[in-house]
Amino acid sequence: MxxxxxxxxxxxxxxxxxxxAAERGWRVTVAEAHSRPGGRARTLPAPYRANLGAHAIYVDGPWWAWLERRGLTPPIVAAPHQAGLVRAGGRLGPWPAELSQAIAALPAEAPAEESFRAWLLRHVDAKTAEAIVGVVFIFTFDHDPGRLSAAFVHQRLRRALAGGARYVTGGWSTLVDLLAERAAGLGARIHTRTRVSALPAGPTILATSLAAARRLTGDASLTWPSARMTTVDVGLRADGGPDWFRVIDVDHRIYAARYSLADPTLAPPGHELIQISAACAPGERKADAERRVRQLLDESWPGWRAAVQWYRSAVRTDCTGAIDLPGTTWHDRPAVGRGGGLTVATDQSAAPGLLAEVGISAAQLALQQLGETPRLAQAHVGV
Ligand SMILES: Cc1cc2nc3c(=O)[nH]c(=O)nc-3n(C[C@H](O)[C@H](O)[C@H](O)COP(=O)(O)OP(=O)(O)OC[C@H]3O[C@@H](n4cnc5c(N)ncnc54)[C@H](O)[C@@H]3O)c2cc1C
Structure with missing residues (x-):
């Protein structure tokens, strides 16, 4: 045992x-500080079932295959066919076909040593390069994705365009509930409202944010760049609204999606839920980011202010996963194995994948490491 x-x-x-871990025969105890499992993948209760974090799940990735093998895939929906709007060069209009063509014509690989902007400028003109940089903000959340590693951004762009992005019906809590139920069914004990303030003795996976792992361990090397942004969630009456599903503001790095159009269960009948991300440069105030968001909604949804029933906003720092700067790859991020039976599995850890997938592959690396050192692990619990 x-x-x-x-x-x-x-x-x-x-x-x-x-x-x-439970499948592999471990006796598992999970401590969770919050009253519910899910972390950043929690969904707010009705009437407006906003996701606190993740929206898109990538069905072309390894985590989806992992879920499929276990019969744990949640119900999903694709983005609806309603037209999108793009603001580029100060003009709000339909998605420019030439932008898709320019992206499709980019080389299949990009180098990690070079910035995405420098690499783009070797393949497209300056105006097109800035438009592409504005678009990839959606998958990096960074205020200037042009400064990031070309390989990092290019991989996200390729995955996002591959058509694997779907939305979890009912919000990500649907998936969280499936996972928590399966874990409990396999015998894992999940203790909510249990904040851990000292490292447990014995084999441990810190599956927190990287910042929380740094605080718990006192290990200052547990750090890696991430993005900063303001999120705005709006619940509103739908009457007379426009028919777009998403608006991308390439100029100001804002992405607004009307998720209730894809999944009507997210808002009461006759209402809509719009969730918006606005990348923030270091030091930009929340009020200024919200002003940019409101301007975009004024232009894209005339009359929205009078229809608002519910509104919330927050600045989010270090919670959209790792970003890799030129000269770095995921291999350079804080290692999962920390020695002595301690592992740190976060979405900013040294593990491959896209967004939430990084934490998942880090967890698998953690289990490999712990499995490979059973005697050390047993010594910790005095067996
Ligand atoms: C706005 C936004 C949009 C995003 N969009 C996407 C997307 O479209 N697709 C995608 O794949 N990903 C997306 N992400 C990223 C995704 O949400 C995260 O990568 C993923 O949810 C991280 O999961 P996790 O379990 O690693 O960490 P968390 O969800 O942060 O879970 C860590 C848990 O640890 C608990 N905890 C922390 N400290 C302690 C302690 N001391 N004791 C006990 N418990 C503790 C916390 O309460 C929390 O529940 C997005 C994130 C944000 C913020």
Whole structure:
């Protein structure tokens, strides 16, 4: 019998780790500070079922295959066919076909040493390069994705355009509930409202944010760049609204999506839920980012202000996963194995994947490491 495994955090990473560990025969205990599992993948209760974090799940990735093998795939929907709007060069209009053509004509590989902007400028003119940089903000959340590693941004662009992005019906809590139920069914004990303030003795996976792992361990090397942005969620009456599903503001790095059009269960009948991300440069105030968002809505949804029933906004720092600067790749991020039976599995860890997938692959690396050192692990619990 393997020893107990402690998992701190019941977000997507911690729950996935709990399932796989229990399948491998570990006795698993998960400690979660919040009253509900899910972490950043929680969905607010009705009437406006806004996702706190993740929106798109990538069905072309390894995590989806992992879920499929276990019969854990949630119901999903694709983006609806309603037209999108783009603001580029100060003009709001339909998606420019020439932008799709320019993106499709880019080389299949990009180097990690060079910035995305410098690499783009070798293949397209300056105006097109800035438009593409504005678009890739959607998958990087960075205020200037042109400064990031070309390989990093290019991989996200390719995955996003490959057509694998779907939305979880009912919000991501649907998936969280499936994962938590399976983990519990396999015998994992999930203790909510349990904040861990000292490292547990014995084999442990810290499946928290990287910042929380840094605080818990006191290890200052647990740090990696991430993005900063303001999110705005709006619930409103739909009467007389426009018919777009998404608006991309390439100039000001804003992405607004009317998720209730894809999944009507997210808002009451006759109402809509719009969730908006606006990338923030270091130091930009929330009020200024919100002003940009409101201007975009004024232009794209005339009369929206009078229809608003519910509104919330927040500045989000370091919670959209890792971003890699030129000269770095995921291999350079903080290692999962920290020695002595301690592992750190976060979406800013040294693991491959796209957004939430990084935490999942980090959890699998953590289990590999712990599995390879069973004697050390057992020594920690005095077996
Ligand atoms: C606005 C936004 C949009 C996003 N969009 C996407 C997207 O479209 N697609 C995608 O794949 N990803 C997206 N992401 C990223 C995705 O949400 C995260 O990568 C993923 O949810 C991280 O899961 P996790 O389990 O690693 O971490 P978390 O969800 O942060 O879970 C960590 C858990 O640990 C708990 N915890 C922390 N400290 C302690 C402690 N001391 N004791 C006990 N418990 C503790 C926390 O309460 C939390 O529940 C987005 C994120 C944001 C913020």
């Amino acid at each position: 393997k020893p107990d495994l402690h998992i701190v955090g019941a977000g997507l990473t911690g729950l996935t780790a709990a399932i796989e």
